[in-house]
Amino acid sequence: MQSIPTHLALCLPEIVSHVISFLDDHQSETTSKYAGRLASMSVNRLWHDCTMRAVWRKVEFDDTKEEVMALQKFASVFSNEYTEQDIFDSSDPTTHDKTKDRPRETAQINQIINTSHVIHIDDHVLNDLSPISHVPMYRTTLQSLSLRKIKYKTIDVPLEKIARHATQLSHLDVYICDYFTNTALSAFLCHRRLTYLSLAGCYRITDEAILKVAETCPLLEHLDMRACGLISDVSVSAIALSCPGLRHLNVGRIRERHRITHKSISLIARHTRAVVLGLAGCDIDDDCMLLLAQLRGSLLERVSVNNCPRLTNATLHAYVQYCPSLSVFEMKECHQVDDWEAVAKLVQRKVLLTLCDQQNMACTAWARRRGHALEVKAPMK
16 A cells, blocks of 8 residues: 655644644543543654653642652653652551641641642653653653642652753742642752742741742742741842842731731832732731832732731722722731722722622622612632
Protein backbone atom coordinates (compact mmCIF):
# COMPACT_ATOMS: atom_id res chain seq x y z
CA MET A 1 0.00 0.00 0.00
CA GLN A 2 1.43 3.34 -1.04
CA SER A 3 2.06 5.70 1.86
CA ILE A 4 0.58 9.19 1.76
CA PRO A 5 3.15 11.96 2.28
CA THR A 6 2.70 13.93 5.50
CA HIS A 7 1.57 17.47 4.94
CA LEU A 8 4.38 19.92 5.67
CA ALA A 9 2.27 21.73 8.25
CA LEU A 10 2.13 18.58 10.39
CA CYS A 11 5.92 18.41 10.45
CA LEU A 12 6.35 21.83 12.00
CA PRO A 13 6.64 21.80 15.81
CA GLU A 14 4.79 25.12 16.13
CA ILE A 15 1.76 23.80 14.21
CA VAL A 16 1.73 20.43 15.98
CA SER A 17 1.95 22.11 19.40
CA HIS A 18 -0.99 24.34 18.48
CA VAL A 19 -3.07 21.33 17.40
CA ILE A 20 -2.27 19.46 20.61
CA SER A 21 -3.32 22.43 22.72
CA PHE A 22 -6.93 21.85 21.57
CA LEU A 23 -7.11 18.12 22.28
CA ASP A 24 -8.39 18.27 25.86
CA ASP A 25 -11.21 20.65 24.97
CA HIS A 26 -13.02 17.85 23.15
CA GLN A 27 -12.95 15.16 25.82
CA SER A 28 -16.25 13.94 27.24
CA GLU A 29 -16.95 13.59 30.97
CA THR A 30 -16.33 9.84 30.74
CA THR A 31 -13.01 10.22 28.93
CA SER A 32 -9.65 10.56 30.64
CA LYS A 33 -8.28 14.08 30.78
CA TYR A 34 -5.28 12.98 28.74
CA ALA A 35 -6.95 10.49 26.36
CA GLY A 36 -6.34 12.69 23.32
CA ARG A 37 -2.77 13.36 24.27
CA LEU A 38 -2.05 9.68 24.89
CA ALA A 39 -3.09 8.95 21.32
CA SER A 40 -1.02 11.80 19.91
CA MET A 41 2.11 10.44 21.61
CA SER A 42 2.12 7.41 19.34
CA VAL A 43 1.97 9.29 16.00
CA ASN A 44 5.71 9.86 15.67
CA ARG A 45 8.64 11.29 17.57
CA LEU A 46 7.75 14.91 16.80
CA TRP A 47 4.17 14.48 18.01
CA HIS A 48 5.38 12.60 21.08
CA ASP A 49 7.79 15.37 22.05
CA CYS A 50 5.26 18.14 21.42
CA THR A 51 2.65 16.27 23.46
CA MET A 52 4.98 15.74 26.39
CA ARG A 53 5.87 19.42 26.41
CA ALA A 54 2.17 20.26 26.55
CA VAL A 55 1.57 17.78 29.38
CA TRP A 56 4.47 18.92 31.54
CA ARG A 57 4.22 22.64 30.95
CA LYS A 58 1.70 22.84 33.79
CA VAL A 59 1.73 20.14 36.48
CA GLU A 60 -0.71 19.91 39.40
CA PHE A 61 -1.05 17.53 42.37
CA ASP A 62 -3.68 17.34 45.08
CA ASP A 63 -4.08 15.63 48.46
CA THR A 64 -5.08 12.10 47.42
CA LYS A 65 -2.62 9.33 48.22
CA GLU A 66 -2.41 8.42 44.54
CA GLU A 67 -1.42 11.93 43.53
CA VAL A 68 1.11 12.29 46.32
CA MET A 69 2.70 9.07 45.07
CA ALA A 70 2.62 10.53 41.58
CA LEU A 71 4.40 13.61 42.95
CA GLN A 72 7.12 11.40 44.38
CA LYS A 73 7.52 9.56 41.07
CA PHE A 74 7.59 12.80 39.12
CA ALA A 75 10.25 14.23 41.44
CA SER A 76 12.43 11.13 41.08
CA VAL A 77 12.34 11.15 37.30
CA PHE A 78 12.57 14.92 36.97
CA SER A 79 15.67 15.00 39.17
CA ASN A 80 17.05 11.63 37.99
CA GLU A 81 17.34 10.72 41.68
CA TYR A 82 15.59 7.43 42.32
CA THR A 83 15.08 6.30 45.89
CA GLU A 84 13.29 3.57 47.77
CA GLN A 85 12.19 6.03 50.45
CA ASP A 86 8.44 6.54 50.46
CA ILE A 87 6.92 9.93 51.12
CA PHE A 88 4.36 8.12 53.29
CA ASP A 89 5.24 7.17 56.84
CA SER A 90 2.96 4.66 58.54
CA SER A 91 3.73 6.32 61.86
CA ASP A 92 2.63 9.69 60.51
CA PRO A 93 -0.92 10.38 61.76
CA THR A 94 -1.61 12.43 58.64
CA THR A 95 -1.60 9.25 56.56
CA HIS A 96 -4.48 7.61 58.43
CA ASP A 97 -7.34 10.05 58.05
CA LYS A 98 -6.94 13.33 56.27
CA THR A 99 -9.77 14.84 58.30
CA LYS A 100 -8.14 14.13 61.66
CA ASP A 101 -5.02 15.27 63.49
CA ARG A 102 -4.43 18.20 61.20
CA PRO A 103 -2.79 21.28 62.70
CA ARG A 104 -5.31 23.62 64.29
CA GLU A 105 -4.53 26.36 61.76
CA THR A 106 -6.07 24.44 58.84
CA ALA A 107 -9.67 24.85 59.98
CA GLN A 108 -9.17 28.58 60.46
CA ILE A 109 -7.35 29.00 57.16
CA ASN A 110 -10.31 27.48 55.31
CA GLN A 111 -12.46 30.34 56.59
CA ILE A 112 -10.76 32.90 54.36
CA ILE A 113 -9.48 30.87 51.39
CA ASN A 114 -11.61 29.40 48.61
CA THR A 115 -10.48 26.65 46.28
CA SER A 116 -10.73 26.69 42.51
CA HIS A 117 -11.06 23.74 40.13
CA VAL A 118 -7.92 21.57 39.99
CA ILE A 119 -6.74 19.53 37.02
CA HIS A 120 -5.28 16.22 38.16
CA ILE A 121 -2.27 14.31 36.90
CA ASP A 122 -3.11 11.16 34.98
CA ASP A 123 -1.05 8.09 35.93
CA HIS A 124 -1.00 6.87 32.31
CA VAL A 125 0.97 9.96 31.36
CA LEU A 126 3.34 9.51 34.29
CA ASN A 127 4.22 6.05 32.99
CA ASP A 128 5.69 7.66 29.88
CA LEU A 129 8.32 9.41 31.97
CA SER A 130 10.80 6.56 32.00
CA PRO A 131 13.14 7.24 29.03
CA ILE A 132 16.15 8.98 30.51
CA SER A 133 16.73 10.87 27.26
CA HIS A 134 13.53 12.86 27.86
CA VAL A 135 14.58 14.27 31.24
CA PRO A 136 16.28 17.41 29.86
CA MET A 137 13.09 18.20 27.95
CA TYR A 138 10.97 17.86 31.10
CA ARG A 139 13.26 20.20 32.98
CA THR A 140 13.13 22.97 30.38
CA THR A 141 9.39 22.51 29.78
CA LEU A 142 8.02 22.79 33.32
CA GLN A 143 6.68 26.33 33.78
CA SER A 144 3.94 25.89 36.36
CA LEU A 145 3.72 23.70 39.47
CA SER A 146 0.66 23.59 41.74
CA LEU A 147 -0.02 21.62 44.92
CA ARG A 148 -3.33 21.49 46.78
CA LYS A 149 -3.86 20.63 50.47
CA ILE A 150 -1.07 18.06 50.73
CA LYS A 151 -0.65 17.26 54.43
CA TYR A 152 2.32 14.87 54.45
CA LYS A 153 5.18 15.91 56.69
CA THR A 154 7.89 15.06 54.14
CA ILE A 155 6.48 17.13 51.28
CA ASP A 156 9.66 19.23 51.18
CA VAL A 157 11.72 16.21 50.04
CA PRO A 158 10.25 15.74 46.53
CA LEU A 159 9.80 19.48 46.07
CA GLU A 160 13.47 20.17 46.71
CA LYS A 161 14.34 17.54 44.09
CA ILE A 162 12.11 19.24 41.54
CA ALA A 163 13.29 22.74 42.46
CA ARG A 164 16.94 22.05 41.75
CA HIS A 165 16.20 21.36 38.08
CA ALA A 166 13.10 23.49 37.39
CA THR A 167 15.12 26.14 35.58
CA GLN A 168 12.16 27.59 33.65
CA LEU A 169 9.54 27.54 36.42
CA SER A 170 7.70 30.87 36.56
CA HIS A 171 4.47 29.87 38.36
CA LEU A 172 4.48 28.23 41.82
CA ASP A 173 1.18 27.70 43.62
CA VAL A 174 1.23 25.91 46.99
CA TYR A 175 -2.23 25.91 48.56
CA ILE A 176 -2.76 25.00 52.24
CA CYS A 177 0.15 22.55 52.45
CA ASP A 178 0.73 22.41 56.20
CA TYR A 179 4.32 21.19 56.06
CA PHE A 180 5.65 23.32 53.22
CA THR A 181 8.54 25.29 54.69
CA ASN A 182 11.11 27.98 53.95
CA THR A 183 13.56 25.29 52.91
CA ALA A 184 11.45 24.04 50.02
CA LEU A 185 10.47 27.53 48.89
CA SER A 186 14.08 28.72 48.90
CA ALA A 187 15.06 25.85 46.64
CA PHE A 188 12.81 27.25 43.89
CA LEU A 189 14.31 30.74 44.05
CA CYS A 190 17.82 30.10 42.75
CA HIS A 191 16.70 30.23 39.09
CA ARG A 192 15.31 33.78 39.56
CA ARG A 193 12.38 33.26 37.18
CA LEU A 194 9.26 33.32 39.37
CA THR A 195 6.58 35.80 38.30
CA TYR A 196 3.67 34.12 40.14
CA LEU A 197 3.95 32.88 43.72
CA SER A 198 0.97 31.76 45.78
CA LEU A 199 1.50 30.43 49.30
CA ALA A 200 -2.07 30.70 50.57
CA GLY A 201 -2.44 28.90 53.88
CA CYS A 202 1.22 27.86 54.14
CA TYR A 203 1.49 29.19 57.67
CA ARG A 204 5.06 27.95 58.30
CA ILE A 205 6.50 30.41 55.78
CA THR A 206 8.31 33.30 57.47
CA ASP A 207 9.87 36.64 56.59
CA GLU A 208 13.20 34.91 56.02
CA ALA A 209 11.91 33.13 52.91
CA ILE A 210 10.00 36.14 51.55
CA LEU A 211 13.12 38.30 51.91
CA LYS A 212 14.81 35.79 49.59
CA VAL A 213 11.87 36.12 47.21
CA ALA A 214 12.42 39.87 47.14
CA GLU A 215 16.11 39.33 46.46
CA THR A 216 15.73 36.74 43.69
CA CYS A 217 12.40 37.49 41.96
CA PRO A 218 12.57 41.02 40.54
CA LEU A 219 9.97 40.11 37.88
CA LEU A 220 7.34 39.01 40.42
CA GLU A 221 3.81 40.10 39.48
CA HIS A 222 1.58 37.99 41.74
CA LEU A 223 2.19 37.26 45.43
CA ASP A 224 -0.49 35.59 47.55
CA MET A 225 0.32 35.10 51.23
CA ARG A 226 -3.18 34.73 52.65
CA ALA A 227 -3.20 33.18 56.12
CA CYS A 228 0.60 33.29 56.35
CA GLY A 229 0.50 34.79 59.83
CA LEU A 230 4.27 34.94 60.33
CA ILE A 231 4.75 37.34 57.41
CA SER A 232 5.28 40.92 58.52
CA ASP A 233 6.08 44.44 57.34
CA VAL A 234 9.74 43.44 57.16
CA SER A 235 9.42 41.18 54.12
CA VAL A 236 6.46 42.97 52.50
CA SER A 237 8.49 46.19 52.52
CA ALA A 238 11.35 44.37 50.81
CA ILE A 239 8.94 43.06 48.17
CA ALA A 240 7.67 46.61 47.55
CA LEU A 241 11.18 47.94 47.01
CA SER A 242 12.46 45.02 44.93
CA CYS A 243 9.48 43.98 42.77
CA PRO A 244 8.23 47.07 40.91
CA GLY A 245 6.08 45.02 38.54
CA LEU A 246 3.96 43.55 41.35
CA ARG A 247 0.27 43.75 40.40
CA HIS A 248 -1.40 41.37 42.87
CA LEU A 249 -0.67 41.22 46.59
CA ASN A 250 -2.71 39.39 49.22
CA VAL A 251 -1.61 39.42 52.84
CA GLY A 252 -5.05 38.80 54.33
CA ARG A 253 -5.06 37.07 57.69
CA ILE A 254 -7.22 35.90 60.55
CA ARG A 255 -4.69 36.64 63.29
CA GLU A 256 -1.34 38.37 63.82
CA ARG A 257 -3.02 41.59 62.67
CA HIS A 258 -0.22 43.74 64.04
CA ARG A 259 2.37 42.33 61.65
CA ILE A 260 1.02 44.11 58.54
CA THR A 261 0.61 47.89 58.88
CA HIS A 262 0.76 51.20 57.05
CA LYS A 263 4.56 50.88 57.02
CA SER A 264 4.69 48.21 54.31
CA ILE A 265 1.41 48.90 52.50
CA SER A 266 2.38 52.53 51.90
CA LEU A 267 5.52 51.25 50.17
CA ILE A 268 3.39 48.93 48.05
CA ALA A 269 1.35 51.98 47.03
CA ARG A 270 4.42 54.04 46.17
CA HIS A 271 6.67 51.52 44.46
CA THR A 272 4.58 48.83 42.73
CA ARG A 273 1.89 48.55 40.06
CA ALA A 274 -0.63 46.90 42.37
CA VAL A 275 -4.16 46.63 40.98
CA VAL A 276 -5.40 43.87 43.32
CA LEU A 277 -4.86 44.13 47.08
CA GLY A 278 -5.97 41.73 49.81
CA LEU A 279 -5.58 43.39 53.20
CA ALA A 280 -8.24 41.57 55.23
CA GLY A 281 -7.42 41.44 58.92
CA CYS A 282 -4.42 43.79 58.69
CA ASP A 283 -3.70 46.68 61.04
CA ILE A 284 -4.33 49.45 58.51
CA ASP A 285 -6.05 52.81 58.93
CA ASP A 286 -7.72 55.51 56.83
CA ASP A 287 -4.42 57.27 56.08
CA CYS A 288 -3.03 54.09 54.56
CA MET A 289 -6.12 53.47 52.44
CA LEU A 290 -6.28 57.08 51.29
CA LEU A 291 -2.66 56.91 50.13
CA LEU A 292 -3.44 53.73 48.18
CA ALA A 293 -6.49 55.30 46.56
CA GLN A 294 -4.61 58.46 45.58
CA LEU A 295 -1.47 56.77 44.26
CA ARG A 296 -3.07 53.79 42.52
CA GLY A 297 -6.25 55.65 41.61
CA SER A 298 -7.89 54.56 38.37
CA LEU A 299 -5.67 51.47 38.17
CA LEU A 300 -7.07 49.78 41.27
CA GLU A 301 -9.49 46.97 40.42
CA ARG A 302 -10.03 44.80 43.53
CA VAL A 303 -9.55 45.66 47.20
CA SER A 304 -10.33 43.58 50.28
CA VAL A 305 -10.33 45.17 53.74
CA ASN A 306 -12.60 42.71 55.51
CA ASN A 307 -12.22 42.80 59.29
CA CYS A 308 -10.12 45.96 59.40
CA PRO A 309 -11.85 47.67 62.37
CA ARG A 310 -9.88 50.93 62.26
CA LEU A 311 -11.30 51.94 58.88
CA THR A 312 -14.06 54.55 58.71
CA ASN A 313 -16.19 56.26 56.10
CA ALA A 314 -13.12 58.26 55.05
CA THR A 315 -11.77 55.11 53.38
CA LEU A 316 -15.04 54.47 51.59
CA HIS A 317 -15.21 58.06 50.33
CA ALA A 318 -11.66 57.85 48.99
CA TYR A 319 -12.45 54.79 46.88
CA VAL A 320 -15.64 56.34 45.55
CA GLN A 321 -13.70 59.46 44.56
CA TYR A 322 -10.37 58.16 43.28
CA CYS A 323 -10.98 54.64 41.94
CA PRO A 324 -13.33 54.61 38.92
CA SER A 325 -12.07 51.21 37.73
CA LEU A 326 -12.87 49.46 41.01
CA SER A 327 -14.83 46.25 40.39
CA VAL A 328 -14.66 44.59 43.85
CA PHE A 329 -14.58 46.18 47.30
CA GLU A 330 -14.80 43.85 50.30
CA MET A 331 -15.52 45.61 53.62
CA LYS A 332 -17.13 42.92 55.76
CA GLU A 333 -16.91 43.52 59.54
CA CYS A 334 -15.71 47.12 59.09
CA HIS A 335 -18.33 48.46 61.46
CA GLN A 336 -17.20 52.09 61.42
CA VAL A 337 -18.03 52.21 57.72
CA ASP A 338 -21.71 53.07 57.58
CA ASP A 339 -22.21 55.71 54.88
CA TRP A 340 -24.79 53.79 52.87
CA GLU A 341 -25.18 56.60 50.37
CA ALA A 342 -21.53 56.10 49.38
CA VAL A 343 -22.15 52.35 49.21
CA ALA A 344 -25.12 53.05 46.92
CA LYS A 345 -22.81 54.98 44.57
CA LEU A 346 -20.55 51.94 44.30
CA VAL A 347 -23.54 49.70 43.67
CA GLN A 348 -24.69 52.01 40.87
CA ARG A 349 -21.22 51.63 39.31
CA LYS A 350 -21.69 47.83 39.39
CA VAL A 351 -18.98 47.37 42.02
CA LEU A 352 -19.29 44.01 43.79
CA LEU A 353 -19.36 44.45 47.57
CA THR A 354 -18.87 42.07 50.49
CA LEU A 355 -20.81 43.01 53.62
CA CYS A 356 -21.57 41.05 56.78
CA ASP A 357 -25.17 40.35 57.85
CA GLN A 358 -25.25 43.34 60.19
CA GLN A 359 -24.03 45.67 57.44
CA ASN A 360 -26.48 44.23 54.93
CA MET A 361 -29.39 44.79 57.28
CA ALA A 362 -28.36 48.39 57.99
CA CYS A 363 -27.85 49.09 54.29
CA THR A 364 -31.21 47.57 53.36
CA ALA A 365 -32.98 49.58 56.09
CA TRP A 366 -31.36 52.81 54.86
CA ALA A 367 -32.49 52.13 51.29
CA ARG A 368 -36.02 51.23 52.40
CA ARG A 369 -36.39 54.48 54.34
CA ARG A 370 -35.56 56.38 51.17
CA GLY A 371 -37.74 54.29 48.92
CA HIS A 372 -34.76 52.84 47.07
CA ALA A 373 -34.23 49.29 45.85
CA LEU A 374 -30.55 48.68 46.56
CA GLU A 375 -29.20 45.30 45.51
CA VAL A 376 -25.72 44.69 46.88
CA LYS A 377 -23.98 41.89 44.99
CA ALA A 378 -20.99 40.03 46.39
CA PRO A 379 -18.11 38.77 44.23
CA MET A 380 -18.08 35.12 43.19
CA LYS A 381 -15.78 32.93 45.29
